[in-house]
Amino acid sequence: MKKIIILMGVPGSGKGTQARKLVQKFGFAHISTGDLLRALDADPNGDKEDKTKLAEMKAGRLVADDLIYKLAFAEIKKNLDIGKSVILDGAIRTVEQAKKYEEFFVSLNLGHEIIVIEIKLSDETSYNRLTKRKVCPACGFILPFSKENDLKIDCPECGEKLIVRKDDNPETIEKRIREQGNIAIEPILDYYREKGELFTVDGEEDIDNVDEEVVKLLL
Template sequence: MGTVVDAANKEASGIVTDKKPTVVFVLGGPGSGKGTQCANIVQHFGYTHLSAGDLLRAEIKSGSENGTMIQNMIKEGKIVPSEVTIKLLQQAIQESANDKFLIDGFPRNEENRAAFENVTKIEPAFVLFFDCSEEEMERRLLSRDQGREDDNIETIRKRFKVFLESSLPVIEYYNSKGKVRKIDAGRPVEEVFESVQAIFSPKNEKAD
């Protein structure tokens, strides 16, 4: 299989303007604390945090033709095509002066994952998976005061179901390649970050 990867890498250097970024996918259910830990990783390890949702929202706000199309799809309850999200991620990677990226909340499903690797020719260095019980995520979401209208019990449970059905196959795929770093995200923020640091600090790479 090495030859396929080598070919993909050669091709990638042409596409991504000679940039060979380090990409870490960050996955976890709603309320697993991904956002907080991504902010810590950015601060301590110099990564650039790319949120697929934020990029889509920014594109909508820009009023571009692409943004209008995305907005209409979301309004109609349709899923934005993988290619659209991937193009925005790819653009953000190419325009950044950095070469280390956390991609948060993407890929959401197997189709996203396959399309991302296919289009960008980038394979993630690893997947950071924040594993948290549904009870704990539910408790966190209901207690946060951010006034998000999707933080009610029915919607929360629906979001859990979508996460389990869509994202777990992605985690299983990368797990089979030895690329998943699972973190017990049900603990206090500081303890979770200690585990995160152990993964990102090269000298502690073996510590878990």
């Protein structure tokens, strides 16, 4: 099995859900840049310079890509060093970022250990799913659009009441699809395709089928 798994897909493709499943199944370390930034924010002993950059970022004065790379790369290396494979979803939004991560993996001699899996979904399905999904405010569980979504069910992981996320409204979703939809991610997929690292599964299928296809690619 490869050591570095990168999941790609438009919003609503279920890459977060698949990442969680893989973490449960294989014990991968899930690298979330959002979590890393929140941890730095909450850590009173965090590096001073990093915290200053983060504050500037939060104030919207700076997009500190270098800070994000630093945190993500340290976390990735820490996990690889203890023999864990790492899984990334949503961390790579531009070709430039894809190249930075690739350089980092190559510097660790792990250029041949990368597999990129695209969970392919049309922008239309993306829109339909995002307007109809529910999330758990406590543990982050996402209940994708399905018939069960019409029922008032609680979080299957922690029992909290599920909610519709505030930013899951039509305007925000349209904006997200413009920024992270198929047209936006195509150049990144091309980059990985040229390297021979890209594999695709059909994200229009239901979650368990997608999971099965993803696992097949990994084994």
